[in-house]
Amino acid sequence: MKITLGGRAGSGKSTIAKFLAEKxxxxxxxxGDMMREIAMGMGYTIEAFSSVTPEEIDRKVDERTEKIGKTEDNFIFDSRLAFHFIPDAIKVFLDVSYEEGARRIFLKPRKSEGKAETEEELAQRNKxxxxxxRKRYIQRYNLDLEKRENYDAYIDTTKQTMEEVIREVERIISSLRKA
Structure with missing residues (x-):
């Protein structure tokens, strides 16, 4: 089973991916983990790094993602672009409002995210x-992350608990595996 989870910051991608991987x-x-490791190793926050990411680093991550998709079978990939590089995966997009995403991240900050003083500041930075x-991916890949037809399922997590989203993702996975 190959699953990709894409989505906005704070949508629950990492939390849900970790839960499903274990289950x-x-x-x-x-x-994100790959990029955070590279960014922190170079002394950047992920926000600063995303605006200066060299094409070479993107290419390395893309090649690794594509290789995993071609050589492995049982995985879940928490990634904005994995759906593009692993076309035979079950592709799920998790959306969230910038405000709710910021609230969730503000409650559980990561060192690599850079400190925000307020949820509003974090929401603006996430946007x-x-x-x-999004612009970089359109330019580089001619690929718009917001096009729903890129995914097998699109879930707005803004007003849902993680438990509700997990149940919905599991239902989608179950129905697509049987199809």
Whole structure:
């Protein structure tokens, strides 16, 4: 089983991917983890890094993602672009409002995210980062992350608990595996 989870910051991608990986005994991959490791190693926060990411680093991550998709079977990939590089995966997009995403992240901050003084500041930074990345992907790949037809399922997590989202993702996985 191959699953990709894409979505906005704070939508629950990492939390849900980790839960499903454990429940279904899947290997968990995360482009965010790969990028955070590279960014922190170079002394950047992920926000600063996303605006200066060299094409070479994107290419390395893309190649690794594509290789995993071609050589492995039982995994879940928490990534904005994995759906593109692993076309035979079950592709799920998790959406969230910038405000709710910021609230969730503010409650459980990561060292690599950079400190925000307020949820509003974090929401604005998340919006700017999303738009920067979205434009980069359109230019580089001619690929718009917001097109729903790129995914097998699109879930707005804004007003749902993680438990509700997990149940919905599991229902989608179950129905697509039987199809």
């Amino acid at each position: 279904y005994h899947l290997k968990h991959y995360s482009t 700017e980062r999303w738009e920067t990345d």
